[in-house]
Amino acid sequence: MKCVTTIHELRSDLKPSRGKIIGFVPTMGYLHEGHLSLVERAKKMCDVVVMSIFVNPLQFGPTEDLEKYPRDLARDTALAEANGVDFLFTPSVEEMYPTASKTLVTVKDITDSLCGASRPGHFDGVATVVSKLFNIVQPDYAFFGMKDAQQVAVIQQMVSDLNMPVTIVPCEIVREADGLALSSRNVYLNEEQRRQALVLFRSLNTVKQAFDNGERRTAALKEAAVSAISKSPEARIDYVEIREYPSLAEIETIDGEALVALAVYFENTRLIDNIKLSVRGGNAHVSHHDESQNSPGHGDRSELELCGQYNN
Known part of the structure; x- marks a missing residue:
């Protein structure tokens, strides 16, 4: 597994993989079995698996848990490597946002309710960072857990509206034995x-x-x-x-x-x-969340078996 911290290095390292099927698992780290199930599905469908770990400040409100959000990069790195991730991208905030961003990606209507109503601006932060990560990684498939079903809907809408050449794969909620959703x-x-x-x-x-x-x-x-x-x-x-x-x-x-x-x-x-x-x-x-959305350019892969936050 190659650990990468800069956008330039990741783009350079992925050049030899262009033409292969690239799968992408974006996370905020502190990995659990839910994240690893996304990696497992990505490995089944793709030739190369990229995981990112980035706690995105744009999606946290001023009273939310950005500073205390759980982090353990050494543990996460070991888990990613043990589960077959090929590239682990762990950029700093300064790498992702070197200057104050003047561009935000906003998805209307479906962000007005549920978590969007409770966390104003949250989905602007999610859509913006996911858009940036898609531009950096340029994956064929991106894997998201359905624990945040609204987030999946927002990202699917963004991909469709902006004609992004990536297929979103919604994956089933993974639970503890007693039913609690992993988070x-x-x-x-x-x-x-x-x-x-x-x-x-x-x-x-x-x-x-x-x-x-x-x-x-x-x-x-x-x-x-x-x-x-x-x-x-x-x-x-x-x-x-x-x-x-x-x-x-x-x-x-x-x-x-x-x-x-x-x-x-x-x-x-x-x-x-x-x-x-x-x-x-x-x-x-x-439903067990086993549907996927195929974006332009990937309709020929719709027959593949697919699984069912910005993953956390």
């Missing part, structure tokens, strides 16, 4: 908060059960989720929403593809989770 921020939880955080998965299962039993009204399904979460005394709800996916438009009943998304605080730690539901031909389905 670098789980390290913030104390033992009791970790136990109570299971209410996120339980609430989604409550919604799924009601949906399987025929409930299609989003208000009733949201009420079931809120009721389940409220049983956890330390849980503070940021939002519980059910939206059409990927447009994230408000809906009153589920009659197609829908995203059940939630964000919950445990003291200062904010966790997100989601599940996708769909009604097809009058039948209910639970």
